Amino acid sequence: MIASISWLVPRLLPEAMHIPDGFLSLRIAGMAWLLSIAALAYAVTRTNRQLREKQVPLMGVMAAFIFAAQMLNFPVAGGTSGHLIGGALAAILLGPWASMLVMTAVVLVQALLFQDGGLVAMGANILNMAVIACLVGYYVYAGAQRVLGNKARANLASAFAAAWISVFVAALSCAVQLGLSGSSPMQVALPAMGAIHTLIGVGEGLITVGTLAFITATRRDLVESRPSAK
């Protein structure tokens, strides 16, 4: 029947760096909302100017793929798991602004439909996993491309670096929010979140590189039509 016990018994678990409600002070959660809304407003105007017709379905497909991949927790050291965030992957394919909207769609649906990540904390989750992960992923990728060159294999190395660093910085941002909220002292939260995400970032890098290699092999034009941040 429809009514099962699991419907009645709350057993919420935070996923990767999806912050549940309660971990953040209202002040920090509110500030994160303001920063996220400002970034998203800018992302909307930029996407509105830049988005090519072909990228509309790509936004849907990337959001769907990232949502599905985020369900696939992989084990890392010490009985801990992690999963893809996908901000760098989306930013490499869609540019920083459209990818921010894609990641926001993922975080939004996870919070509203799956109770993964809090409602009050959603601003912080958007800030970490959509705004910061996409911006860091995009600029590290663009910077690494300038150093390593725009060749197929160099691009995959750039993508790995972008993915790894985007997760690391997003995790540090999450730790800062926890620290400022008084949930965990900064000098504890920062190294703890940083250390575990150096490992989770390797998984992020491998999945990002694998996905990009697949898309490059099958639909090179999608990889090359990415809008710039300028």
Add this chain to the structure above:
Amino acid sequence: MRSKRWWIVGLIIALGLTVISPLASGWPDGLERVAEDQGFIELQAESFYEIIPDYVLPGVSSEALATVLAGIVGVLVVFGVALGAGYALRGQWTEGETQ
């Protein structure tokens, strides 16, 4: 894959990933591990409502099937939201326009 319907292939791949989601690691993830180790996990507030908690579709007796179904619902909803956002924002860009 060369057809205009390439995005259907992408969506099918995403839906296909949900089939292996019951095999995902159930270990606590990065933030959860830190919250447990540092003793602030109990700060977590329960949600005042639930729709598909824990990525398990309620009312399905097989947990593996319920997880796959939850994934399929999520993939389709997220696809629709992102596609809708892109559709609403498209069109201002025209071929040859400088950015």
